[in-house]
Amino acid sequence: MARHQTAPIDPMIRFYRDIKERFTLKFVHSFAGRIRVRLDRICLTLLWLAIGVYSFVFIRQSFFLYHRYALTAYDLGIYDQAVWLISRFHNTFDTVRGLPLLADHFDPILYFLAPLFWVWDSPKILLIAQTLALALGALPVYALARRTTGLAPIGLLFAVCYLCYPPMEWSNTFDFHPEIFATPFLLGAFYYLICGRRRLYFLLLVLTALTKETAGLTIILLGLYALAVNRRLGWLTVGMGAAALVIALGVLQIYHKGHPSPYFWLYSRYGKTPIQIVGTLLHHPIGVAAGLNTEETRRYLFELFQPLFFLPLLAPEALALASPSLLANLLSGRSFMRMIYYQYTVYITPFVFIASIIAFDRLRRWGGLFTTGLLVFYLIASTIWGLNESPFLITSWPLTQPVSSFQADQAESILRLIPPGVSVSAQSGLIPHIDHRRLIYLFPNPFYQVACGDSVSALKQQVGLDYPPYHPRQVANAIDNSTIEYVVLQPRGCIFPMLQKNLWPLLVVMLRSPNYGVIAIRGDTILLRRGADHKGGLALLARASGTPIRQDIDVEKSVKTYLKAFF
Numbered sequence: 301m302a303r304h305q306t307a308p309i310d311p312m313i314r315f316y317r318d319i320k321e322r323f324t325l326k327f328v329h330s331f332a333g334r335i336r337v338r339l340d341r342i343c344l345t346l347l348w349l350a351i352g353v354y355s356f357v358f359i360r361q362s363f364f365l366y367h368r369y370a371l372t373a374y375d376l377g378i379y380d381q382a383v384w385l386i387s388r389f390h391n392t393f394d395t396v397r398g399l400p401l402l403a404d405h406f407d408p409i410l411y412f413l414a415p416l417f418w419v420w421d422s423p424k425i426l427l428i429a430q431t432l433a434l435a436l437g438a439l440p441v442y443a444l445a446r447r448t449t450g451l452a453p454i455g456l457l458f459a460v461c462y463l464c465y466p467p468m469e470w471s472n473t474f475d476f477h478p479e480i481f482a483t484p485f486l487l488g489a490f491y492y493l494i495c496g497r498r499r500l501y502f503l504l505l506v507l508t509a510l511t512k513e514t515a516g517l518t519i520i521l522l523g524l525y526a527l528a529v530n531r532r533l534g535w536l537t538v539g540m541g542a543a544a545l546v547i548a549l550g551v552l553q554i555y556h557k558g559h560p561s562p563y564f565w566l567y568s569r570y571g572k573t574p575i576q577i578v579g580t581l582l583h584h585p586i587g588v589a590a591g592l593n594t595e596e597t598r599r600y601l602f603e604l605f606q607p608l609f610f611l612p613l614l615a616p617e618a619l620a621l622a623s624p625s626l627l628a629n630l631l632s633g634r635s636f637m638r639m640i641y642y643q644y645t646v647y648i649t650p651f652v653f654i655a656s657i658i659a660f661d662r663l664r665r666w667g668g669l670f671t672t673g674l675l676v677f678y679l680i681a682s683t684i685w686g687l688n689e690s691p692f693l694i695t696s697w698p699l700t701q702p703v704s705s706f707q708a709d710q711a712e713s714i715l716r717l718i719p720p721g722v723s724v725s726a727q728s729g730l731i732p733h734i735d736h737r738r739l740i741y742l743f744p745n746p747f748y749q750v751a752c753g754d755s756v757s758a759l760k761q762q763v764g765l766d767y768p769p770y771h772p773r774q775v776a777n778a779i780d781n782s783t784i785e786y787v788v789l790q791p792r793g794c795i796f797p798m799l800q801k802n803l804w805p806l807l808v809v810m811l812r813s814p815n816y817g818v819i820a821i822r823g824d825t826i827l828l829r830r831g832a833d834h835k836g837g838l839a840l841l842a843r844a845s846g847t848p849i850r851q852d853i854d855v856e857k858s859v860k861t862y863l864k865a866f867f
Contacts, residue, residue, distance in 0.1 A: 368702030376730035398752035403555035437484035516545025607686030614659035710823025
């Protein structure tokens, strides 16, 4: 029986078939490439649009809070005066805080911001810089997610989630803080680490180290993570982080005459010295962890991870990079460090997103297309739900309440009466509007020193504890002997660092001083000038309140009557 033999393929047919297959493949690849490029361009356009919208909305919000006196001495006033002093080449002793510039925190990044005041001599330029820095953090988030997943739409999704992330938005809303810049710096550094672009990686790490004294801890952990990428690069990063930490803490110790930073007091329940604190954490981890199991802590962690569908928990090796700041917040004696409304999440936010991107890619590879779709759906839903804690949707404003537009206009008209360059003592909400001067103090400083200087007591006084003894005659003598030229009072505005019951006696003593006279009173703002007609000032106050002032005891009654009637 003859075997079946396949007829040989005609050489011409094979030639035309090969041409057809190559052409089809080339066409398909070319078409897919064009689609990918076009999709990338669309996603990048939408990303820049989202960055622009975020920048516009939050610059507008920051300006609104500024004009309504809801941004205060702590911390816009502190840093605004510091950067202005640098820009004018003055001695950088910050009189609002009562410390040299680098004695409170190690933040030389402020020197890079000083030239901004050559362009626009206003605190608003710092608010713009802060907003733009956080907004541009969306670029490395997009790039990292795009590179990790290979999908530009996923990169865009994570970038939008970043711009909608409530802890980051609150960092942008609460005054101004130089450590804010660490968020985009760390996101960019991690992306360049993955890409192998070492120069940009180290540049961003150097800038990160200039934002705060604790940044070195984060850089050390990033170096340990980098060992898996490149051993030499990892050890260089660890060494750089250790050097940054030693330099920063050394500078602070020099300013504190050989003593550690007073901020270690926040962890005094674990030990009196840094070594004792670390020893307690290492020897009693279970007891420490049990002490952290509170409703406050659980809520804080929920608000950090819920907007990202708790994805960061599935990439613990990346999330661990946030542990220095996360532990510092959880262990602190200040309860507001465990709230998302302040700046204390700026070193946590980058690694929450990095861990989320890594976890998303792991689940996507494990589950395929269907799992990817579910993850996208749940991530979008979690982000939308998390917006309940956004500054724009929250039901109860947790920070300094903005004043009415009428109050703001009246206060502004009062502040315009203060000449530039003269020494001033003012209440907290007023300071950012008049602190481009060498001598400005947070009332009741310098007459009655509170929350001023580098002592542990000053830190306690910031939260309403451990006020110095109040002796009316001693305070009155300090006021009478003072050389402060102008004093601005706003009893219904932000009264930090005082409590209302402690503030009123000081206001009354100030108004009674024969060396100062009221020269203007509008709305809830009162302006006094040293050497002005004291009796004439009291007569002005009496006319405004409709209450005659015949003796010292009538001063308090007159002020309270005026404010009660006016508001």
